[in-house]
Amino acid sequence: MTKQTLSFQAEVAQLLHLVTHSLYSNKEIFLRELVSNASDACDKLRFEAINDNALYESDTELKIKVTFDTDAKTLTITDNGIGMSEAEAVEHLGTIAKSGTKDFMSKLSGDQKANASQQGQLIGQFGVGFYSGFIVADKISVESRRAGLTPAEGVRWVSGGAGNFEVEAMERAERGTSVTLHLRDDALEYASAWKLKSIISKYSDHISLPILMEKEEWKDGELINPSDESGGRQPGGMVKTGEWETVNKANAIWARAKKDITADEYTEFYKQISQDQDAPLAYTHNRVEGSTEYTQLLYIPGKAPFDLFNREKSAGVKLYVKRVFIMDDADNLMPTYLRFVKGVVDSSDLPLNVSRELLQESRDVKAIREGCTKRVLGMLEDLAKHDKLPAPATEEATETAESVTDVQTAEEKAETEANVGKYTKFYKEFGAVLKEGLGEDFGNKDRIAKLLRFASTTSDAASVSFADYKARMKEGQESIYYITADSLAAAKNSPQLEVFKKKGIEVLLMTDRVDEWALNYLYEFDDTPLQSVAKGAVDLGKLQDDAEKKAAEEAAETFKPLLAKLKEALKDKAEDVRVTTRLVDSPACLVVQDHGMSTQLARMLKQAGQAAPETKPVLEVNAEHPLVKKLEGSVHFNDLAHILFDQALLAEGGLPEDPAAYVKRVNALLV
Incomplete structure (x- = not known):
């Protein structure tokens, strides 16, 4: 074959523009593509050699070599894979998006094809990957010889990436392909061992073939004047030793x-x-x-x-x-x-x-x-x-536990022991993020809910699941009760828990910033509704006896005039004022309506610079508290009413709208 100039397929110019300017946003991708193509060529040889072992010739060790020449401004990727004939070079390198791998796969039949897929070895779209070399090169030279052809049937392909390419015959003793990139001046960083090794490590560590590069060592500069050591030296530098080293881990x-x-x-x-x-x-x-x-x-x-x-x-x-x-x-x-x-x-x-x-x-x-x-x-x-292994409570339980353990394999026992405490560690680090899934992943909402853990009025550690809570609910309890707060201390000491503590009802303490938002998407767990103790009126159902209900109704009736007066005094702050059934020791607390936004969530939104709906809380007062009783007939009624409201706000982690006015009122009463 004499040297000839051929035109690219019509679309190649458009492709080259796309590849070099749009398709690859990261220039170093070109090396990934060329190494992948080299690996692909070796895989093709491996499979073809199953039926024709002579294709290996005298070289059975498949490998990829990456070399560079700083002076010549070139980078070369060489493989000893299947190689190309003259016709294949014209077809594969002159036609847009021609996939050598796709053609090769279509030629495999039956078991061969299944085996190839199983190995996961055949990668890359040869055409587009090859053209990515023009991202960093103004000229690409390809020298190749197909396995099984004679050395005289080698082929050289050269192009500057414009409208045509040159093809000519050449003598090539080794089978396989060498792709040489003539680097642009703005891409000379790729003629560096350190740069190339870092890219190969990032993109091609998984390639199952060894990727080889020449070792380098530091060499001191030579004396400028050999007869005078004090006369200085030429600059030293890294020089190649002629030895080769594998620079990838060579497995995925x-x-x-x-x-x-x-x-x-x-x-x-x-x-x-x-x-x-x-x-x-x-x-x-x-x-x-x-x-x-x-x-x-x-x-x-x-x-x-x-x-x-x-x-x-x-x-x-x-x-x-x-x-x-x-x-x-x-x-x-x-x-x-x-x-x-x-x-x-x-x-x-x-x-x-x-x-x-x-x-x-x-x-x-x-x-x-x-x-x-x-x-x-x-x-x-x-x-x-497997997070924790419960200790057996009785001898009978101990015997049962031991019999269960006995049937475990050694591997299962080791896995169980290794996992103890891991979920607790996970949840401490990532539990708050996992909760976001309640609002983002409706299909898996129930699975996520089962994975959540909280502190409670019986445990400061975030170790209580909804299932744990349900298992120890009191007889007659119909809801899972919870409270949200800025901190564990604020939640534990909230006045809204007083009646629950008195009756020994467990309440989940939720202190992550995401809790309030996430629970808007979880209304129940395993058919048991979730109820915030800070929302709506407290209805303990069967947990509240008739005498307590009657006393609450009588107190509400007796206090009607006082409630009306409080409501008028606090009309700019409170939506309503009512007698509470949830307080025991505190004079008052703030709650919101069943489906309203909590004051805590409203505060968080404002702190984050987001708009929050202007809603007023409900003030609940404890009719039995001395401070509330003192309101009736007090000449300081208006001041006491505002102090009562602001103290309820402070108790739940908020701040008075006018702190100075609050301090002034308290000081006046103290004096």
Whole structure:
């Protein structure tokens, strides 16, 4: 074949413009593509050699070499894979989006095809990936020889990325392909061992073939005047030693069988992708097959990052397509409330040039997202199940527990013991974020509710689940009672708990900022309604005897004139004033209507600079308290009424609208 100049397919010029300016926003992606193509070529040789071992010629060790020449401004990626003939070079490199892998896969039949898919080895769309080299190069030279052809049947392909390319025959002793990029002046950073190694580590660590680079060592500069050592030296620098080293780990951990991977290997991979020095709390590794095929390797960290509550920050798992790295933080693959999850999703169905916009619209992505969500929730359920081992209370229970333990395998016992306390640790770090799922993930709302933990009037630790609470509800109790507050101390000492403490009714204490919002989406748990003790009138139902109900009704009737007077005095602050049934020791408290916004949530919205509806609370007064009794006939009625309201506001963590006026009133009464 003599040297000839051929024209690209008509659309190539448009493609080159797209690739170099739009398709790849990160220039270093070109190396990922070319290394993937080289790996693809080696995989093709491996499969073709199953039926024709002679294709290996005298070189059976498949590998990829990356070399650079700083002086010549070149970067070369060489593989000893299947290579190309002259016709294949023209076809694959001169035609837009020509997929060598796709053609190769279509030629495989039956068991061969199944085996190839199983291995997950055939990656890359050869055409577009190759053209990405023009992001950093003003000329690309390709030298290749197909396995099985003679050395004289090599081919050289050269193009400047414009409207045409040159092809000519050449002598090439080695099979395979060398792609040489003639770097632009603004891309000379890619002729650096450190830069290339960092890119390979980031994008191609999982490539199963060794990626080799020449070792370098520091060499001092030579004397300017050899006869005079004090005369100075030329600048020193790094020089190549002629020895080769593997610069990638040469395996994709998620593509391997779980039985072949140790716990230490899983942990090391987690540390690599998360930049976390500590081991994860848990991980799950699965291959999902069906209408959508993908592999997931997901981790739950042991510690929350400092910016966990920044919902605008990009977060998510790493996305690979057929083991080719696509993007970090693919947030479409994981719901926002699980933004703490780290890991990898490798899809067999998504295109290599998928963008974040395409991810939002893809049905495959929706299926992957749902699958990953269920898998993470399953991990958390397992951690919660083994979080603590209850101590048997009786000899009979001890015997039962021992008999159950006896049937466990050694592996199951070890797993149970290893998980003790892990969910408590997880919930301390990520519980507040998990609660966001109540409002974001309606389909999994019940599963999320079962995972939530709270402090209560019987436990300061956030260890009480809704199921725990239900199991010890008093006979006749019809609701799960809770209170929200800014802190545990404020919740525990809230006046609104007084009647519940008196009757020994447990109340959940919710102190995360997200609680008030999240519980707007959870009205019941396991058919038992949730009731805030700070909303609406207290109705304890069967827990309140007839005498108590009658006394409350009589007090309300007796106090009608005083209530009317209080309501008039506080008309600018309180929506209503009524006699309470929830107070025992305190004179008054503030509540809101059943479906109203709590004063706590209104305060949080204002602190965050958001608009909150202007609502007035209801003031409930304790008719038996001396301060309330003192109101009747007092010459300081108006001041006492406002003090009563402001003290109720202070008791729940709020501040008087006019602190100076409050202090003035209190001082006047003290004097």
